[in-house]
Amino acid sequence: MGSSFGTGFRVSTFGESHGVGVGAIVDGCPAQVEVSLEAIQAQADRRKPGQSDLTTQRMEADKVEILSGVQHGKTLGTPIGLLVKNYDQRPGDYGEVLDAPRPSHADFTYLKKYGVKAKSGGGRASARETAARVAAGALAEQYLQQLCGIEIVAWVNSVGAIGSDVDVNSVTRADVDTRAVRCPDPAAADAMEARIREVRDEGDSIGGTLMCVCRNVPAGWGEPIFDKAEALLAQAMLSIPACKAFEIGSGFAGTELRGSQHNDPFTGGATELGTSTNNSGGVQGGITNGMPIVFRVAFKPPATISRPQETVDYEGNAVTLQVTQGRHDPCVVPRAVPIVEAMAALVLADLARQV
Amino acid sequence: MGSSFGTGFRVSTFGESHGVGVGAIVDGCPAQVEVSLEAIQAQADRRKPGQSDLTTQRMEADKVEILSGVQHGKTLGTPIGLLVKNYDQRPGDYGEVLDAPRPSHADFTYLKKYGVKAKSGGGRASARETAARVAAGALAEQYLQQLCGIEIVAWVNSVGAIGSDVDVNSVTRADVDTRAVRCPDPAAADAMEARIREVRDEGDSIGGTLMCVCRNVPAGWGEPIFDKAEALLAQAMLSIPACKAFEIGSGFAGTELRGSQHNDPFTGGATELGTSTNNSGGVQGGITNGMPIVFRVAFKPPATISRPQETVDYEGNAVTLQVTQGRHDPCVVPRAVPIVEAMAALVLADLARQV
């Protein structure tokens, strides 16, 4: 189970790397929302492999098809089916059954859960499933835009130890996409891109962090106990492959502040109260306060590297594993940008439907 | 909604600070689990206010009653009702309706969601609801102990900028409880306790972090897509009041490593593979790998402080807010220890029931 997310706006994904494709069913999107397949495809294109020399060179078309729920460019109120066919549908055996579980991959844990050994290059824990999420999230975003003008922008905040400085209030997707690494701070982007090429050339990989801002979210969204807005965002982000951490607002750094420094004083707005600082990150007590929602997520260095690794096989015998050069993705954060945006949109759409 | 957590082992909480009490219904606990009310009460006692001079001096008895689902010390397989009566059940007006929303409290967001202004000292966003979670979590822990010997230990890892050094593999609850601040590193505990008294005496508050380890969790628990073990843990932790961040395994720091450093090589165990490092934090691809689950959470400084605060009232007029001295909790992390343990137990019990 666990292939569904959300209660009021619910997405269910399906599909493996080497079947017909991956897809998503969105249930709970209201009728009469205008749907742009182009806008969905644009986000899918930002996720797909092979966009630049910074990512894996595997090519996938990732063309999104709408199977149901949309007619004449508008939603019907019925479930919306989305399908991304696989470029290379090999119905049979794709790879060899691996003798040894790859370190920090899901080979070992999937064997324990499902009783099936993984095959090289295939398998069910594939990041390809995120293509379905991106399509569903892009749809959710259109709903949110039409509902109340919500804008969601994510960007690469750090690669390895290289940080950046970006204005949370003004950054746009266009700014983000000026650079292949998807960091809108030019100096940082230069250093990040150099760093990624360096680890790539060494057959290694590197981690990084993303930041994301959601603007124009109305006050009053979120549930007070287990389904706090920040709790659902945390689940959504940690459900992305390779994500290891989430923080909202002041996050870990805020624990070093005193309450008198950390509290966000209210300010009188034209029609609504705001706050003069935003350590809360746009939520208080699990419910949005109308300020931008700001959060940060961490992605570990990809587990697939082409350097030899000392490990053991399924029987516990020492082996040296080495993956063929050139297939691996040295850093996932540039391609994670639309995935983070999609998951944020799915959370917000779900909260919107529960208000 | 959102007052329920879990699918296979589901807890639903209810209750406000000034009604009859707070409670939880646990549905999905198997029949024939031995239940120790003493063990449940012990965790409730670790959460309750007034345990030391480091916390609020408000006194609450927090006596847990079992309403249903247990007979002769064993579960029946039916829903288990747990009730913690309020010490002081004032049915009527407890406090004054506040003129101004307190900064970084939920007063403003609750008004936006429910259309009701909060009263001083009362209200629905009370941390008192966590008493119900602790009781339910302590029950979940007993199920997990009997199922496969799972041990869950949380402790205070930092207060403000004061960190600590604790052996994740060996630390016990007894170690943790040697100090009021619940940090088992004595030197760090001294500094932390001094720090908390200092901010308390200044009418201020301070944040901190907790670490938590879950040992003896079998490999193969967790769901591969949205209900990854780490995703449910993240949701569970961010659903605790004042929690702002979650990281598992290497977390944010791991983003600075290379894959060749970060990958956890497998090692042959007596009956099962293990890993020689644990940057994964006990999960790979959302599924447990049999290694200890290790995660860290951040709690902001409590919003209630007794220093005057410049803010605005509901109409946007500038006001100075000041809470009566002596009521506030200068640092929540010591009392958050059993809450973090409870939420971890609820997540694991839920995964256990979905295997």
Place this chain on the structure above:
Amino acid sequence: MGSSFGTGFRVSTFGESHGVGVGAIVDGCPAQVEVSLEAIQAQADRRKPGQSDLTTQRMEADKVEILSGVQHGKTLGTPIGLLVKNYDQRPGDYGEVLDAPRPSHADFTYLKKYGVKAKSGGGRASARETAARVAAGALAEQYLQQLCGIEIVAWVNSVGAIGSDVDVNSVTRADVDTRAVRCPDPAAADAMEARIREVRDEGDSIGGTLMCVCRNVPAGWGEPIFDKAEALLAQAMLSIPACKAFEIGSGFAGTELRGSQHNDPFTGGATELGTSTNNSGGVQGGITNGMPIVFRVAFKPPATISRPQETVDYEGNAVTLQVTQGRHDPCVVPRAVPIVEAMAALVLADLARQV
């Protein structure tokens, strides 16, 4: 599991016959609904045993307490806890472990599911759990009344082969309660009451049917696929102990009609279309059409009788079972009236929250 019902307006029940009590948690009721505890108690009183010589003579006070979610007579938007304490809380052994499973009771099936043998007079499959449903349903009814003036009236339609003739459009609860048997057709009620006394005096029991009408339900409630209004009503009714059948509108009899007879022609209303007949029973394609929702449910004769029964014990040996005279309920339908009304209210409240 399975102790919760509903998604938008969700009730979870708990409690056994011989613990502290039975209760319900209602999550999803909006804030600011006016709550009358008297109206809740009135429905609980209609369900409780010992109301007349037609039912079991066991006495239960069935006093409903509100644990949470209501303040100053209004809902807070938070979960509403309801508790009905047991009159006789014997914590220990209530009855003897039975040597033989009682025919058409749940003794055998509970043993198969939970691995525990039932005790006489106690146990988990008790009809007492319906006290919690009635309390929650009475609350749901108040929400529905305030939302759009919905009225729900159920009555006894038949006892054994004795039918009745009641005007679906005008019947009120006051009409229903003029007779102990809760059938508002006086001649039928006379015959029914005589019949129930007759089977009671013979140590036997008899079945019956109820009808229920829900008026003023707006058009447009219900979901088109699995959560059709009639499908949720069917689940709700068949979840009542001893219920064996459900039909909406024309039901089984309608299968003998032709489409030209069965179709409900539309008629122009003042502000809204209606239909000149109501074979649909108020729903079309799973969604309410604004006409009264009319359905009928069947309750089998109670399994507990005081006549001797030839059966076998758990080891398969032939035995004669005989229950002590005077404890059993010869016909459940009079007391089922408020339960049917409660379940209908819970379904409608859930649909109301999903619109």
Place this chain on the structure above:
Amino acid sequence: MGSSFGTGFRVSTFGESHGVGVGAIVDGCPAQVEVSLEAIQAQADRRKPGQSDLTTQRMEADKVEILSGVQHGKTLGTPIGLLVKNYDQRPGDYGEVLDAPRPSHADFTYLKKYGVKAKSGGGRASARETAARVAAGALAEQYLQQLCGIEIVAWVNSVGAIGSDVDVNSVTRADVDTRAVRCPDPAAADAMEARIREVRDEGDSIGGTLMCVCRNVPAGWGEPIFDKAEALLAQAMLSIPACKAFEIGSGFAGTELRGSQHNDPFTGGATELGTSTNNSGGVQGGITNGMPIVFRVAFKPPATISRPQETVDYEGNAVTLQVTQGRHDPCVVPRAVPIVEAMAALVLADLARQV
């Protein structure tokens, strides 16, 4: 919402009559179940239109494709995507917007719910969605067969007032399929087929009932409160378009019996207790008892008829509606057989996963 059914074995359907197709995602099917696409297609073929002169003459190929979750003929444990492409995918306007809501169709109720007027011949409430359920149910059946040899057989029990006599214990699908009307009682089948042709030739339609038996279901399945086996079956059946009633075991007729007649005495079996009668219909207290599950469902006469109908348009003006001859289905029960079997399988698979 409401496009999903089940918790442990969950099916979500999607698709309209005139988009790409209809489909289902099944989440929760265990890994390693052998899947026969032929067996799935066989059930789809039993549902599709145009099988005989008794049904609509519209032709649909209804070819089932597996999109995901199955590899080398076995399930992977991941979501299984099933797609039935529409024969005639007209992306644009299919029919005219209707001036008047068709009596006893969902045109009016969908307008009220979604704010969109239906088009002739198209629309979202189409029975075509049941093709997806049949495919998912056929998969569920394979799981149940491999798990414990469960057999599910449904047949036409009556058409209009014409009943039949069939041996519940021995009837097979092959028996059922000997006749186009799917009633295995030859004399009754003759009369039924004549009756259907008669109403068809008069441009009218007729209702009917189905019976269904589920054999080899183990004792102990089902949940005791809201998710009783019979309650989920009732929901499942009433969720089928045109279904108006459900009864299990003795049903409505059983209300006329006394407890001493209705109770099912236990009998000692070789390894397990059985009962000498089966008025319970295979369930007691919501939980299966190992006896065959037997239930009956009612389908109203189809609302689409070719005789003229007096009704009103959306503005309340009197109009005469007439559908073009030859398109309508005079009686749905023969084609409902695989749908009832599918829904029964989905309920049982869900209960199997919750044991």
